[in-house]
Amino acid sequence: MANTTLTRSIPRSDSGQAIRQPRKKLSAGKIAAVVVAAVLAVLWLVPFAWATVTAFKSEADASASKVSWFPPSGFTFDAFVNVFQAGNIPLWTWNSLYTSAAITLITLVISAFIAYALSRIEFKGKKVLMIAIIASIIVPPPVLMIPLFYQMLAFKMIDTPWAIILPQVIHPAMVFVLKRFFDQIPHELEEAAVMDGASRLRIFMQIILPLSRPILAAVAIFVFIGAWNNFLWPFISTNDDSLLTLPVGLQTIKSAYGVQYAQNMASALLAALPLIVVFLFFQRQIIKGISTTGLAGT
Amino acid sequence: MSSSTVSRQTRQARTTPAPGLKPGPSLRTSRNNVSGWAFAAPFLVFFLVFLVWPILYGFYMSLTGKSLTGANDALIGFANYSEAFADAGMWRSLGNTVYFTVISTVPLVVVALVMAALLNIGLPAQWLWRLSYFAPFLLASTVVSLFFVWMYNPQLGLINDFLSKFGIPKVGWLNDPNVAMWSIVIATLWWTVGFNFLLYLAAMQNIPVQHYEAASLDGAGAWRQFFSITLPQLTPTTVMIVLLQILASLKVFDQIYQMTSGGPGGSTRPVVQYIFETGFTGYRLGYSAAISYIFFGLIVVVSALQFVITRRRSA
Numbered sequence: 001m002a003n004t005t006l007t008r009s010i011p012r013s014d015s016g017q018a019i020r021q022p023r024k025k026l027s028a029g030k031i032a033a034v035v036v037a038a039v040l041a042v043l044w045l046v047p048f049a050w051a052t053v054t055a056f057k058s059e060a061d062a063s064a065s066k067v068s069w070f071p072p073s074g075f076t077f078d079a080f081v082n083v084f085q086a087g088n089i090p091l092w093t094w095n096s097l098y099t100s101a102a103i104t105l106i107t108l109v110i111s112a113f114i115a116y117a118l119s120r121i122e123f124k125g126k127k128v129l130m131i132a133i134i135a136s137i138i139v140p141p142p143v144l145m146i147p148l149f150y151q152m153l154a155f156k157m158i159d160t161p162w163a164i165i166l167p168q169v170i171h172p173a174m175v176f177v178l179k180r181f182f183d184q185i186p187h188e189l190e191e192a193a194v195m196d197g198a199s200r201l202r203i204f205m206q207i208i209l210p211l212s213r214p215i216l217a218a219v220a221i222f223v224f225i226g227a228w229n230n231f232l233w234p235f236i237s238t239n240d241d242s243l244l245t246l247p248v249g250l251q252t253i254k255s256a257y258g259v260q261y262a263q264n265m266a267s268a269l270l271a272a273l274p275l276i277v278v279f280l281f282f283q284r285q286i287i288k289g290i291s292t293t294g295l296a297g298t
Numbered sequence: 299m300s301s302s303t304v305s306r307q308t309r310q311a312r313t314t315p316a317p318g319l320k321p322g323p324s325l326r327t328s329r330n331n332v333s334g335w336a337f338a339a340p341f342l343v344f345f346l347v348f349l350v351w352p353i354l355y356g357f358y359m360s361l362t363g364k365s366l367t368g369a370n371d372a373l374i375g376f377a378n379y380s381e382a383f384a385d386a387g388m389w390r391s392l393g394n395t396v397y398f399t400v401i402s403t404v405p406l407v408v409v410a411l412v413m414a415a416l417l418n419i420g421l422p423a424q425w426l427w428r429l430s431y432f433a434p435f436l437l438a439s440t441v442v443s444l445f446f447v448w449m450y451n452p453q454l455g456l457i458n459d460f461l462s463k464f465g466i467p468k469v470g471w472l473n474d475p476n477v478a479m480w481s482i483v484i485a486t487l488w489w490t491v492g493f494n495f496l497l498y499l500a501a502m503q504n505i506p507v508q509h510y511e512a513a514s515l516d517g518a519g520a521w522r523q524f525f526s527i528t529l530p531q532l533t534p535t536t537v538m539i540v541l542l543q544i545l546a547s548l549k550v551f552d553q554i555y556q557m558t559s560g561g562p563g564g565s566t567r568p569v570v571q572y573i574f575e576t577g578f579t580g581y582r583l584g585y586s587a588a589i590s591y592i593f594f595g596l597i598v599v600v601s602a603l604q605f606v607i608t609r610r611r612s613a
Binding site: 027029030033034036037040041044045046047048050051054063064065067106109110111113114116117118121122123124125126129132133136138139140141142143144145146147148149150151166167169170172175200204225228229231232236246247248250251261264265267268271272275276279280283287290291294295 | 327330332334337341344350352355356364412417420421426427429432433434437438441444445449454455459493497500538551552570574577578590591593597598
């Protein structure tokens, strides 16, 4: 009964096969389209390919003045071995992983609770609250960096993981993405539970949340990717080498290794790998997540 | 969403078969007030501490001579603002940010549209195309910068080597002040176009198939269908994508800071970097807070325009 409403609220964008146009015969136009799409795809893959080839070269070949896709002295794992011996990448990956996971978890919990209140409960001051949260969507994070840094100094949180995590859990646009989804869930489901004497909290946890798995996943994906790749705030709020996240750590590599091109590319690829692998496994969910949340603004 | 308490209660009274079992209206209202704010509380705590307070405190800072070295917390009125408005460095960086926004927004929207339109025709192996166009969006800015600094290398870089095969002389992609911003736009296009591409693709797949069927019966070809059906149907999406892209581009910092550090000669330095450097390298927190607020003003103006435009569209 609820399913019709629920599925309608989710943009049907993930189905890879759902090409909505009727199939046509192979026309000249279609061949041209394939060619253009292929040229774009090649252009978009070249940076990955070149980084990969470079990472598997010896430093001598990588910095040879003659550019080659097939290095004269063959391919080697040296750059990766050296990067691992320097030892920072696994630590930075771990830092990125647990801070991003914490940010995602806290964001989901606090956003879902308030979104439920905004969607279902009539309380005094709700309208003002909504306007305040909508208005805050336009605040660009860079505007906050100076006062936030000073504030974190006062809280003595600079150079702790909390400095990275706590300021990143407020996503007003995601609150409204969740609210809009909750709005579509039929009230009848809850009214039955109310008759049975269930509390708000129980209704929320046992009826609303289980029905909202797709949207919670979408928000989680959006927030996680943003947190994983965020540069500016972690860059400002941590100086301690043991706390650097991947994006910030890579920035230090550039200056430390200088002209070690093969090692630079090996590090960049290792940093890129986790999300790319996750994407290969969860392509559908990630694409759906981005398409559902993307237009809400950041 | 804004139905008043009274009308809501009458609606519920009508649908509730046994109203006698429920608490009276006043008890119910006060209970709703408590549970409403209780559900909102966890978010609100973070919202107040890490968003509202820094905004207010930042404005206060902008009225002081506060610095990281601790000196001079005294209020100095709007002196920081008048200094900023006369600061050529601020105007130049603001100009760079606007320039980047103007020249990056068009390709970031048009190329995304082309990619989505190509896929929507019904190419085989959809996942492969989507992967190649979207994958760069999953990279951290630092990874993108490492890739492109290496490809842009004037002596050893892939791009100059490729161009030399056609007799084109070496280009200083990141060293030439006339070229550097364009190089950053190209890297940014590669990095983030996949996001707009996905939004377009989702919107295209939501266009009812009947529109196309009717057009085919009328003998309209693919080209014609794109311009007379797809594009008009996408207008609301396009408006949103353009506005979101403008707001995103105005915040540019990461890739510029990493690829050129704002150089050569400050020709690519965006305003966010100017704020960053004034605050953390120059230690002038009060002054950089003032520039933050001028930048914020710009964002508010653009957002207000967005609000007016989208309102007019939906009205």
